[in-house]
Amino acid sequence: MRYIEPHAHMVSRTTDDYQKLALAGCQAICEPAFWAGFDRSSSEGFYDYFRQITTYEPARAAKFCIQHYCWLCINPKEAEDLQLAKDVIDLIPEFLEKENVLGIGEIGLNKNSRNELAVLEQHIQVAADHDQLILVHTPHLEDKLKGTKLIVDALRNFSSVDPGRVIIDHVEEHTIQHVLDAGFWAGMTLYPESKCTPARAIDMLEVYSDENIWMNSACDWGVSDPLALPKAAQEMRRRGYGAEYIDKVVFQNPARFMSQSPRFKLDLG
Amino acid sequence: MMTYPSALPDANHVELSFMDSRAKLLDVAAFLDRVQRFDQESDYRVKALKDAIAILQSETPDRAKRVLLHFSDMTEEPIPEAHTQGAAGAVDPTLVANQS
Numbered sequence: 001m002r003y004i005e006p007h008a009h010m011v012s013r014t015t016d017d018y019q020k021l022a023l024a025g026c027q028a029i030c031e032p033a034f035w036a037g038f039d040r041s042s043s044e045g046f047y048d049y050f051r052q053i054t055t056y057e058p059a060r061a062a063k064f065c066i067q068h069y070c071w072l073c074i075n076p077k078e079a080e081d082l083q084l085a086k087d088v089i090d091l092i093p094e095f096l097e098k099e100n101v102l103g104i105g106e107i108g109l110n111k112n113s114r115n116e117l118a119v120l121e122q123h124i125q126v127a128a129d130h131d132q133l134i135l136v137h138t139p140h141l142e143d144k145l146k147g148t149k150l151i152v153d154a155l156r157n158f159s160s161v162d163p164g165r166v167i168i169d170h171v172e173e174h175t176i177q178h179v180l181d182a183g184f185w186a187g188m189t190l191y192p193e194s195k196c197t198p199a200r201a202i203d204m205l206e207v208y209s210d211e212n213i214w215m216n217s218a219c220d221w222g223v224s225d226p227l228a229l230p231k232a233a234q235e236m237r238r239r240g241y242g243a244e245y246i247d248k249v250v251f252q253n254p255a256r257f258m259s260q261s262p263r264f265k266l267d268l269g
Numbered sequence: 270m271m272t273y274p275s276a277l278p279d280a281n282h283v284e285l286s287f288m289d290s291r292a293k294l295l296d297v298a299a300f301l302d303r304v305q306r307f308d309q310e311s312d313y314r315v316k317a318l319k320d321a322i323a324i325l326q327s328e329t330p331d332r333a334k335r336v337l338l339h340f341s342d343m344t345e346e347p348i349p350e351a352h353t354q355g356a357a358g359a360v361d362p363t364l365v366a367n368q369s
Contacts (some may be wrong), residue, residue, distance in 0.1 A: 113349070145337070145341040
């Protein structure tokens with residue numbers, strides 16, 4: 001089976017995970033910029049982080065014949081500090097020239113605060129100015145519904161942003177319709193406790209849509225599973241789905257979205 | 270209700286998932302027993318969980334969505350400032366009251 005992992009924080013994973021992903025059939029990994037688990041003390045920390053995901057991680061992935069792509073931003077958990085956010089956002093254009101950068105992400109909201117919303121809007125402006133794809137993080141747990149609605153409204157305020165070039169990630173049963181009805185792509189995240197299980201994700205494919213949607217593991221420094229996507233594929237087989245349909249969901253869908261960036265160069269044959 | 274794809278596989282979902290669901294229900298039951306033994310039932314999260322269980326008894330196939338809505342913050346305005354970074358899984362009624 002071939003597949004694309006559209007959302008994995010490989011900076012927080014050991015090289016063993018690249019080996020597992022390669023053995024499972026992963027052909028490309030996409031790594032959004034995220035919260036490291038602690039608040040960085042300055043924009044210089046972000047500069048080095050951007051260097052890591054645009055230079056070192058692609059090299060680490062390449063040893064296992066996996067293509068590595070990334071997204072850039074200051075994540076919403078660190079967006080309460082407006083000066084820090086501005087300093088980090090000012091760094092982004094320099095890194096947009098790197099050959100594995102697909103766009104701006106994972107921007108979004110965390111606790112749905114005014115400063116988080118302002119920083120989200122600044123990121124959307126950068127994406128619009130530089131014609132970049134956008135990947136959006138929706139808040140955790142009880143904050144997700146409110147945050148998703150605020151995010152959709154914020155994106156709609158930018159008439160130059162094509163919804164087809166935006167993916168709103170971590171949808172669940174109470175937010176997926178909001179995202180799809182607004183014309184955006186929806187990402188379902190297979191993450192223990194706080195997000196979806198494979199069974200629920202496949203239910204959502206059946207009930208809502210299998211177009212403009214993808215699944216991902218969002219594996220990071222927390223308890224998470226880099227093989228969540230192949231396990232979801234196995235759950236699809238248990239339900240009787242064939243190889244061609246599974247390929248559509250775990251390979252063709254994410255490839256179709258990312259091919260909107262000229263930097264995405266995976267062989268789709 | 271439309272479903273995708275147009276021809277869904279004809280799987281026996283009870284065979285596939287009953288045992289897993291049974292185990293998860295037992296975990297919930299044991300959790301409620303545990304918090305009662307330790308006199309922690311007054312926690313707002315326990316109350317929210319107990320109230321959510323009633324949704325499972327309904328007859329419409331949108332229980333997962335309604336459970337998530339039950340646990341959700343239904344306010345619409347951004348909060349003035351974030352003082353925490355984490356989420357709890359249910360809405361703390363004291364925090365919502367303070368933000369009003």
